[in-house]
Amino acid sequence: MDLTITNLTKKFDNFTAVDNINVTMTTGVYGLLGVNGAGKTTLMRMLCTLLRPTEGKITCNGKDILAMDGDYRKILGYLPQDFGFYPEFTVKDYLLYISSIKGIKPIVAKKRVRELVAKVGLQKAFNKKMKNLSGGMKRRVGIAQAMLNNPQILILDEPTAGLDPNERIRFRNLISELAEERLVLLSTHIVSDVEYIANEILLMKDGQLIHKGTVVDLINSMKEYVWVCHVEKNMVQNLSQKNKVSNIKSDVNGVELRIISKDKPVEKATRENATLEDVFLYYFGEKAGVNNGTI
Ligand SMILES: Nc1ncnc2c1ncn2[C@@H]1O[C@H](COP(=O)(O)OP(=O)(O)OP(=O)(O)O)[C@@H](O)[C@H]1O
Structure with missing residues (x-):
């Protein structure tokens, strides 16, 4: 199975939210990484046929997804950023309700809902009202509803937003498991959400796909640009103005800076991985989205 995006552009009046994107995805986890406003949601909404492209097209196994219509939606699962959940419904009733909207027969839905609730680890919350679930539990219900039709393509828009560290880890494991037999595209602006599970990272900035590759490819693309140096406190401001500083750690003798720069920032700096x-x-720059990412 492949999903191919060709020259995809979306304009809102004169504003280009998605700018001529080209990429092919197959089975596995794709991490769509970008700051707020990069165009991730707009791209995902086009992938879900909720928005029509201004230019370009998306094909699934060679067929235009807009022409596939219902056949495409049968193989698609989507978790929007703010998925509409019903606070007074129990987890069970909510999932059965969404199943009925998706046209799944009640007898099939009952079995599927039980299976999915087990898969996302919500058995104990099965009869709990949605309003009484934690953020992580709600997201897991969101995944379960997106998985009801056992989709080949699963699109998750910022699924880890607002989750605590334990929930994040649990979520990552779940996503890895789900991606064994399908394409999972997951958007986030949090690097650690995709660092360990994405087969490929898609970096999106100002509507464009600025880089695509494995984590190793991305790291190798700048492996000689990371420096660590120990400096006096009074040098920090000057160095921070001239360079992108990824970490500052103070100790009794001064400050250790981690700097991203093509050139050696100070004489005693040493290279780091x-x-x-x-x-x-x-x-994306220190002030995310403010500068153009060049050094
Ligand atoms: N319907 C719309 N009309 C006009 N502009 C829009 C519309 N939808 C999105 N935009 C603009 O397109 C840009 C990209 O928005 P989008 O929601 O796709 O970004 P994002 O990367 O998903 O960011 P976030 O993580 O904040 O949701 C933003 O500047 C946004 O204001």
């Missing part, structure tokens, strides 16, 4: 956090800073 890059991480995906450094890559993110390199492309």
Whole structure:
């Protein structure tokens, strides 16, 4: 199965939210990484046929997804950023209700709902009202509703927003498991959400796909740009103004700075291995989205 995006553009009046994107995705986890306003949701909404592109097209196994219509939606699962949940419904009733909207026969739905609730680890909350669930539990219900039709393509818009560290880990494991047999596209602006589970990272900035590759590819693209140096406190401001500083750690003798720069920032700086956090800073800048990512 492949999903191919060709010259995809979306304009809102004169504003270009998605700008000529080209990419092909197959099975596995794709991490769509970008700051707020990069165009991630707009791209995902086009992938879900909720928005029509201004230009370009998306094909699934060679067929235009807009022409596939219902056949495409049968193989698609979507978790929007603010998924509409019904506070007074129990988890069970909510999932049965969504199943009926999706046209799943009640007898099939009952079995499927039980299976999915087990998969997302919500058995104990099965009869709890949605309004009484934690943020992480609600997101897991969101995943379950997106999985009701056992989709080949699962699109998750910021699924980890507002989750605590334990919930994030649990979520990552669940997503990895789900991606064994389908394409999962997951958007986030938090590097650690995708660092360990994404087969490929898609970096999106100002509507454009600025980089695509594995975590290793991305790190290798800037492996000689990360420096660590120990400086006096009074040098920090000057160095921070001239460079992108990814970490500042103070100790009794001064300050240790982690700097992203093509050139050695100070004489005594030593090279360090890059991480995906450094890559993110390199492309998106310290004040995310403010500068153009160049050094
Ligand atoms: N219906 C619309 N009309 C006009 N502008 C829009 C519309 N939808 C999105 N935009 C603009 O397009 C840009 C991209 O928005 P989008 O929601 O796709 O970004 P995002 O990367 O998903 O950000 P976030 O994480 O904040 O949701 C933003 O500047 C947004 O204001």
